[in-house]
Amino acid sequence: MSLFKRSDSPNWWIKLTTRSGPPIQRSTGTPDKLKAQELHDKLKASLWDQERLGVKPERSWREAVVRWLEETSEKATHKNDKAKLIWLHPFLGDRNLGEINLDVIDQIRSARLKDVSKATTNRYLALVRAILRRARDEWEWIDKVPKVRLFKETSSRERSLTPEQAKLLLRELPEHQREMVLFSLATGLRQSNVVKLEWGQVNLELHHAWVLGWQSKNRHPITVPLNDVAMGVLQRQIGKHPQRVFTNRGKPIAWANTKKWRATLKRLGIEDFRWHDLRHTWATWQRQAGTPTHELQKLGGWRSGVMVERYAHLAPDHLAHAAARLNTILGATL
Numbered sequence: 001m002s003l004f005k006r007s008d009s010p011n012w013w014i015k016l017t018t019r020s021g022p023p024i025q026r027s028t029g030t031p032d033k034l035k036a037q038e039l040h041d042k043l044k045a046s047l048w049d050q051e052r053l054g055v056k057p058e059r060s061w062r063e064a065v066v067r068w069l070e071e072t073s074e075k076a077t078h079k080n081d082k083a084k085l086i087w088l089h090p091f092l093g094d095r096n097l098g099e100i101n102l103d104v105i106d107q108i109r110s111a112r113l114k115d116v117s118k119a120t121t122n123r124y125l126a127l128v129r130a131i132l133r134r135a136r137d138e139w140e141w142i143d144k145v146p147k148v149r150l151f152k153e154t155s156s157r158e159r160s161l162t163p164e165q166a167k168l169l170l171r172e173l174p175e176h177q178r179e180m181v182l183f184s185l186a187t188g189l190r191q192s193n194v195v196k197l198e199w200g201q202v203n204l205e206l207h208h209a210w211v212l213g214w215q216s217k218n219r220h221p222i223t224v225p226l227n228d229v230a231m232g233v234l235q236r237q238i239g240k241h242p243q244r245v246f247t248n249r250g251k252p253i254a255w256a257n258t259k260k261w262r263a264t265l266k267r268l269g270i271e272d273f274r275w276h277d278l279r280h281t282w283a284t285w286q287r288q289a290g291t292p293t294h295e296l297q298k299l300g301g302w303r304s305g306v307m308v309e310r311y312a313h314l315a316p317d318h319l320a321h322a323a324a325r326l327n328t329i330l331g332a333t334l
Contacts, residue, residue, distance in 0.1 A: 012036035222301035
């Protein structure tokens with residue numbers, strides 16, 4: 001009997017045999033026999049289409065999310081993806097992939113824009129698009145996906161300190177934060193790599209430190225040559241903790257962007273400045289000091305030169321040599 005009831009459930013259940021796999025047994029989710037029969041007939045017709053006509057079975061957004069999270073578990077943004085998917089669940093959680101159309105995408109776009117910027121909304125839309133495209137191109141679950149358009153974003157935000165501002169900031173910060181800021185300005189490392197730096201990642205004799213692949217944003221190890229300022233910071237931390245480099249009152253520091261940090265910036269009148277902007281400051285100073293693009297890329301651990309080109313305009317002197325090569329020819333012509 002393909003439609004039946006079980007003693008442990010008030011709902012009708014379906015049982016169907018298949019030609020190429022195990023039998024399907026599932027609840028209809030309803031005690032109404034007419035509705036259960038309607039669902040049974042639809043499922044049976046769908047199975048017939050799949051087995052005899054080669055029609056792809058319908059796949060749900062939930063299935064796609066589970067597979068996506070399994071396949072991207074090594075991504076640096078894995079936790080952020082999970083948070084976004086939780087927010088997206090009310091819009092997509094009960095839908096099949098084929099039901100996700102432009103109207104649904106527009107609903108997501110409008111709802112997200114009520115609370116966040118266009119740039120942040122783009123991150124949510126891009127995640128939906130990436131999952132749908134993988135379902136089409138790699139998993140072959142669907143044949144087409146809606147064209148998800150993103151908002152046009154302005155050029156990347158750049159904010160850096162002047163040497164005078166940095167001097168004022170370092171003077172006002174508590175000692176443990178001052179040391180971390182100074183180390184950040186000397187190495188260009190990201191906040192998490194500074195805060196979580198361990199003595200096992202430092203070789204004081206060789207003036208060298210490193211970030212392991214799983215700790216870096218692009219999952220590639222980063223070599224960190226230590227200049228005199230960075231070495232001075234590290235030597236002042238010796239003996240404070242057996243494992244972690246940066247501590248406060250004997251305990252490892254968990255987070256750098258604290259209330260004291262923000263209050264100090266406000267008191268000094270340094271506006272629109274985040275902890276990550278210390279990295280922008282380091283890169284800006286490097287370029288202004290004449291560090292070429294390819295060296296800056298290696299120092300900063302960027303995989304692509306595109307990210308480093310943001311700082312190219314800060315050191316135009318290297319182009320002056322190229323322009324001067326025409327002096328002799330133009331001089332003779334004139």
